[in-house]
Amino acid sequence: MRQVAIIGIGQTVIEEAWDRSLREMAGEACLDALHDASRETVDGLFVGNMMSGIINSQNNLGALIADWVGLRGVEAAKVEAACGSGGSALRSGLMAVASGELDSALVVGVEKMTDRPPHEVTAALATAADADYEVDMGVSFVGLNAMIMRRYMYEYGWKHADFAPFAINSHANALHNPYARLHQKITAEDFEKSAMIATPINLLDASPIGDGAAAVYLVPAESLVAGTPRLLIAASSAATDTIAVHNRPEPLFLTAAYKSAQDAYRQAGLKPEDIDVFELHDAFTIMCALSLEACGFAERGKGVQLALDGEIGPKGRVPICTRGGLKARGHPVGATGVYQVVELVQQLRGECSPTQVDGATIGMAQNIGGSGATIVTHIVKKE
Amino acid sequence: MRQVAIIGIGQTVIEEAWDRSLREMAGEACLDALHDASRETVDGLFVGNMMSGIINSQNNLGALIADWVGLRGVEAAKVEAACGSGGSALRSGLMAVASGELDSALVVGVEKMTDRPPHEVTAALATAADADYEVDMGVSFVGLNAMIMRRYMYEYGWKHADFAPFAINSHANALHNPYARLHQKITAEDFEKSAMIATPINLLDASPIGDGAAAVYLVPAESLVAGTPRLLIAASSAATDTIAVHNRPEPLFLTAAYKSAQDAYRQAGLKPEDIDVFELHDAFTIMCALSLEACGFAERGKGVQLALDGEIGPKGRVPICTRGGLKARGHPVGATGVYQVVELVQQLRGECSPTQVDGATIGMAQNIGGSGATIVTHIVKKE
Numbered sequence: 001m002r003q004v005a006i007i008g009i010g011q012t013v014i015e016e017a018w019d020r021s022l023r024e025m026a027g028e029a030c031l032d033a034l035h036d037a038s039r040e041t042v043d044g045l046f047v048g049n050m051m052s053g054i055i056n057s058q059n060n061l062g063a064l065i066a067d068w069v070g071l072r073g074v075e076a077a078k079v080e081a082a083c084g085s086g087g088s089a090l091r092s093g094l095m096a097v098a099s100g101e102l103d104s105a106l107v108v109g110v111e112k113m114t115d116r117p118p119h120e121v122t123a124a125l126a127t128a129a130d131a132d133y134e135v136d137m138g139v140s141f142v143g144l145n146a147m148i149m150r151r152y153m154y155e156y157g158w159k160h161a162d163f164a165p166f167a168i169n170s171h172a173n174a175l176h177n178p179y180a181r182l183h184q185k186i187t188a189e190d191f192e193k194s195a196m197i198a199t200p201i202n203l204l205d206a207s208p209i210g211d212g213a214a215a216v217y218l219v220p221a222e223s224l225v226a227g228t229p230r231l232l233i234a235a236s237s238a239a240t241d242t243i244a245v246h247n248r249p250e251p252l253f254l255t256a257a258y259k260s261a262q263d264a265y266r267q268a269g270l271k272p273e274d275i276d277v278f279e280l281h282d283a284f285t286i287m288c289a290l291s292l293e294a295c296g297f298a299e300r301g302k303g304v305q306l307a308l309d310g311e312i313g314p315k316g317r318v319p320i321c322t323r324g325g326l327k328a329r330g331h332p333v334g335a336t337g338v339y340q341v342v343e344l345v346q347q348l349r350g351e352c353s354p355t356q357v358d359g360a361t362i363g364m365a366q367n368i369g370g371s372g373a374t375i376v377t378h379i380v381k382k383e
Numbered sequence: 384m385r386q387v388a389i390i391g392i393g394q395t396v397i398e399e400a401w402d403r404s405l406r407e408m409a410g411e412a413c414l415d416a417l418h419d420a421s422r423e424t425v426d427g428l429f430v431g432n433m434m435s436g437i438i439n440s441q442n443n444l445g446a447l448i449a450d451w452v453g454l455r456g457v458e459a460a461k462v463e464a465a466c467g468s469g470g471s472a473l474r475s476g477l478m479a480v481a482s483g484e485l486d487s488a489l490v491v492g493v494e495k496m497t498d499r500p501p502h503e504v505t506a507a508l509a510t511a512a513d514a515d516y517e518v519d520m521g522v523s524f525v526g527l528n529a530m531i532m533r534r535y536m537y538e539y540g541w542k543h544a545d546f547a548p549f550a551i552n553s554h555a556n557a558l559h560n561p562y563a564r565l566h567q568k569i570t571a572e573d574f575e576k577s578a579m580i581a582t583p584i585n586l587l588d589a590s591p592i593g594d595g596a597a598a599v600y601l602v603p604a605e606s607l608v609a610g611t612p613r614l615l616i617a618a619s620s621a622a623t624d625t626i627a628v629h630n631r632p633e634p635l636f637l638t639a640a641y642k643s644a645q646d647a648y649r650q651a652g653l654k655p656e657d658i659d660v661f662e663l664h665d666a667f668t669i670m671c672a673l674s675l676e677a678c679g680f681a682e683r684g685k686g687v688q689l690a691l692d693g694e695i696g697p698k699g700r701v702p703i704c705t706r707g708g709l710k711a712r713g714h715p716v717g718a719t720g721v722y723q724v725v726e727l728v729q730q731l732r733g734e735c736s737p738t739q740v741d742g743a744t745i746g747m748a749q750n751i752g753g754s755g756a757t758i759v760t761h762i763v764k765k766e
Contacts, residue, residue, distance in 0.1 A: 044621075050442055057514045057518065058514040059434070062464055062623060063626045076464075076621070077475070080460065092475055098484065099483075123440070127440050127441055127442040240457060242450045243446045256456070259456060373443055
C-alpha cells in the first residue's frame with residue numbers, strides 16, 4: 001500500500017451564497033486545490049456531499065463537478081455518510097491512490113444548504129438519523145443531541161454554562177479565518193442568554209448551516225521530491241455505531257470515535273499526547289466533550305473540564321477548532337470533513353497566525369456522521 | 384495492488400415490496416452474500432444507492448445497514464453515481480481490498496423506489512440529469528433518452544420496431560430468473576403496441592422501477608486456496624462524460640463507456656471478442672445499441688443489427704441481459720450495478736440454465752449513471 005501525501009488545498013468562504021450554484025462553489029474549491037498543487041488535471045474526483053438530492057434536486061455530483069472544472073472524462077463519484085461525508089470521501093480518494101488504481105485524486109466536500117427554507121433543511125438533516133425509529137417519532141437532529149447533552153449534564157453534574165468555553169474558543173478562532181461563516185466574538189454571558197433551540201441546546205451551542213466547499217489534492221508520497229517537507233496522511237480510519245441513539249448501551253460514549261481514533265493512533269504509531277492540533281466535529285458543544293473523551297484527551301465525563309481549564313485554545317494543551325470549528329467556521333455538512341483537513345494543512349504549513357499552534361507537525365481531524373453513527377479519523381503529519 | 388476475488392453473492396426478488404423497508408431488503412442481500420461466502424463478518428460495507436434521501440428520508444445508509452445486519456462497528460459508507468451507484472460502490476469496495484486497507488469488503492446495492500407515488504419517483508430519477516440546465520427546462524429522464532433514440536433512428540435509418548429484439552431477449556431470459564421483476568414473455572407485436580411514454584420510447588423500451596438489493600463479498604485473491612476455481616475481478620474502470628447531453632460533441636456515442644471499456648480491456652489483457660457474457664445497462668432499448676457500439680461489439684449505428692441478427696441471446700455471439708437485464712430483471716437504480724455482477728457470477732458458476740452461456744469464463748458488466756454521464760465497467764474472470 002502506498003503512502004499518500006496532500007499537495008494542494010482549496011476552500012470557499014462559507015456563507016449564504018444565493019447567487020452561486022453548488023457546482024460553482026465546488027468548482028472554486030477544486031480549482032483552488034489544483035492551483036495550490038500546481039496541477040492541471042487529476043485521475044479521479046471524489047465528492048463528499050450529504051443532501052444535494054433533497055435540497056438541490058441534483059445527484060450524480062461526480063460527473064457534474066468533474067465536467068464543470070474541466071476534468072471531463074475522469075473517474076468520479078459521490079460518497080455519503082451524513083455529516084461525515086467529507087471524511088468518507090477523503091478516505092475513498094486515499095484508498096484509490098494508496099491501492100495504485102489512481103496516481104492522483106481530488107477530494108471535494110460541498111454542501112449548498114441555504115437554497116431551501118429552514119424547515120426543509122431541518123428535515124433533510126434529520127435523514128442522518130434513523131428515519132423509521134427516531135425521526136418518525138418526531139425527534140429532530142438537534143433534539144437527539146439535546147437528549148444526549150441533558151443526560152450528560154445529569155450523569156456528570158455539569159451546568160449548561162460549563163459548555164461556554166467550547167463556543168467561545170471556536171468563535172474567537174474564527175475571527176481570524178477569512179473563510180469562516182461567523183466573525184463574531186462571544187462572551188459567556190452571550191452564551192447563556194442566547195435563544196433556546198431544544199433544551200438544553202441553545203443557539204450558541206449549535207453550529208450554523210451554510211454553503212461551502214473545500215478540497216484537497218492527493219498523490220503518492222513516493223512521487224514527491226525527497227528532502228522537501230511533505231504532508232503525509234499518517235492514518236485514516238472509519239468506524240460505525242448504531243444509527244439510532246437509543247440502541248446504544250452507552251449513549252454518552254462515542255464508541256465509533258474511540259475505535260476509529262484508536263485505530264488511527266495504531267496506524268501512525270502515536271498517542272493522544274502526540275497530537276498538536278485536533279480539528280473535532282463540534283456540531284454541538286456536547287460533541288466537543290464526547291469527542292475529546294472518546295479520543296483519549298479526557299476521562300469520561302471530564303471533557304468539559306479540559307475546556308474550563310483553558311486547555312483547548314491554540315496555545316493550550318489540546319488545541320481544537322483552531323479555525324473556528326463547525327460552530328463558527330460553519331458546517332456545510334458534506335464539506336465539513338474536508339474543511340477540517342484543509343485547516344490541518346494550514347496549521348502544519350504555519351499559515352494560521354494568530355491562532356497558529358506553535359511548531360505543529362501532527363494534526364488530527366475527526367468527522368462525524370449522524371449522532372456518532374459514522375466516524376472517520378485522519379492524522380496528517382509533516383515530515 | 385492486490386488482486387480481488389468474489390466469494391459470495393446475494394440478491395432479493397425485485398418487486399413492489401410495500402411490506403418491507405430499505406434496511407430489510409439490503410439486509411437480506413447482505414446476509415445471503417455472507418452465507419454464500421461462509422463468513423460471519425466483514426471489514427467494511429460499501430452501499431450503492433441513489434435516492435434514499437429523497438424517497439426514503441434516510442441517508443447515512445452505511446451505518447444503518449451495517450448495524451441492521453449485525454456488523455455494528457465496521458467501516459461503512461454510501462457511494463452515489465445516479466444509476467451507476469452500484470458499480471461505483473463495487474469499485475470502492477475493490478479499492479479498499481486491493482489497497483490492503485481492508486481484508487474483506489461487502490458491497491450492497493439497494494433501492495426502495497415504490498414507497499412514493501410515481502411522479503415523485505420520476506422527479507427523483509431526474510436528479511441523475513443536470514438539474515439547472517436539463518431538468519429545469521422540463522425534460523424528464525425518459526425524455527432525454529427519447530431525444531437520443533429519435534436522433535439515432537434519424538441518423539442511422541432504423542425504425543422503432545428494429546429495437547424489439549432487445550426487449551424480447553430480456554423478457555425471455557427473465558422468465559428463468561426467479562429474482563426478476565417481470566416474468567412475462569413478449570412478442571414483436573406486443574412491443575409495437577405498448578403504450579407510448581416519450582416518443583419514440585414506449586413502455587416496452589423502458590425498464591421498470593422496483594425495490595431490490597444485491598450484494599457481493601470481496602476478498603484478496605491471495606487469501607484463497609490455490610488450485611480451486613476462483614472468480615477474480617480482472618478489470619475495474621470508471622469514466623465520466625458531461626452530465627448534460629446537449630454538451631456532448633457526439634450525443635450518439637457513449638464516450639465514457641468507450642473509455643471505461645477500453646481501460647478494462649487493457650487491464651485484463653482482453654478484447655471484446657473474448658467476453659463470453661455482457662451484462663449491459665439496458666435502462667432503455669436505445670442504451671443497448673449505444674453500449675454495444677461503445678464497447679466494441681458493433682460499429683457505430685450497427686448495434687441494432689446485432690440484435691436483429693439474433694446474436695444477443697444466450698447462445699448468440701454477444702449474449703446480453705442473460706438474467707433479464709434492467710428491462711425485465713428490473714432496475715432498482717442503486718442496486719442495478721451489483722445485480723449485474725451477481726448475475727455474472729451465476730453465469731461463471733454455471734447456474735443459469737436454460738439461459739446459461741455455455742462454457743462462460745469471462746463476463747463483463749457495465750453500469751451507467753445518468754444518460755451516459757458516469758460509467759463503470761467490470762470484468763470478472765473464472766480461473
